[in-house]
Amino acid sequence: MLKVYGDHGSGNCYKVKLLLTQLKQSFEWVEIDILNKETRTPEFLAMNPNGKIPLLESKPGTYLSESNAILHYLAEGSELLPDNRLDHARTLQWLFFEQYSHEPYIATARYIVRYLGTPAEYTKVLQEKRAPGYAALDVMEQYLASHNYLVGERYSIADIGLYAYTHVAHEGGFDLSRYHAIQSWLARVASQPDHITMSGE
């Protein structure tokens, strides 16, 4: 059976849990506490030398890391990964956008606020996340103003990848109230069959 090593509060790990649920694929979840540095133990580093979660064990001893690479692997051959060449590439374009232009600001701000409790030494770092984080939301808003989903007008792993941290952006202090297209899209994603919330409901 597939095994997923993840932290229940991590958006990157939630992506994998949400996709597997929607693919109706059974899996074992192994909780890894990042705050307790459980990704830095010798045992974990032997599985993923980059020391990050989520980590997929596709069969005993075979590991795959990087949340969006895991999404791509799991969705291959399903309706959640567009199979025409350009839409496939655009799915990856959004997933790379997520990891480079979105997650480092929106997810990291949430981590500082929610997990670290915004300690004084992080005030400036947190402040510096705002402009690039809102810039990423602006890019999404502009696109979603005229599209229902991120690729090919249907739900795909691009939506799962971007939903994970966008729907909890407020937990890092981002105000989504003026992002009407994003809000409608978040509701569309949340109304997909077999959707689960981050807490697994």
Added chain:
Amino acid sequence: MLKVYGDHGSGNCYKVKLLLTQLKQSFEWVEIDILNKETRTPEFLAMNPNGKIPLLESKPGTYLSESNAILHYLAEGSELLPDNRLDHARTLQWLFFEQYSHEPYIATARYIVRYLGTPAEYTKVLQEKRAPGYAALDVMEQYLASHNYLVGERYSIADIGLYAYTHVAHEGGFDLSRYHAIQSWLARVASQPDHITMSGE
């Protein structure tokens, strides 16, 4: 004909140029000067709302951004994109690693040193790039100590993606002298048929 909008000194743009050359695919190069903010003009933002290069125009009016999504798109069906499911996923794993754990430190340090000339206000930022940048190099070194290439023991877009900024890491102040496996791998990549340098030679 394919059109690539890029800056000749950018590693992300070099990836695309190198791959197209090795695929023996002709293309038109449109030079975009990032220092001159040519990615922020209304004309450029109409092509890529995220305001970044490289940008591929696959046919007139059809654009694809994100260097590693472009690599994947162009390499599909060629020997440079592994086609078995796990190796394909591992190719993406390395490319996501590059954009999240490697480029933001190693490429950005180079940008600060080489393009901005290390202004005083960047001293601390530059310093903060060192530990995570070396951590990324450590992950590569550990893997390459027992592998010739990043995926499936043959040259692929994973190698192109990681080569781009690793081979110029010293320009950002990273010392590669103790990374023997990386050095051997850099030489193997540079000896591939139809290899070109960043300056196009």
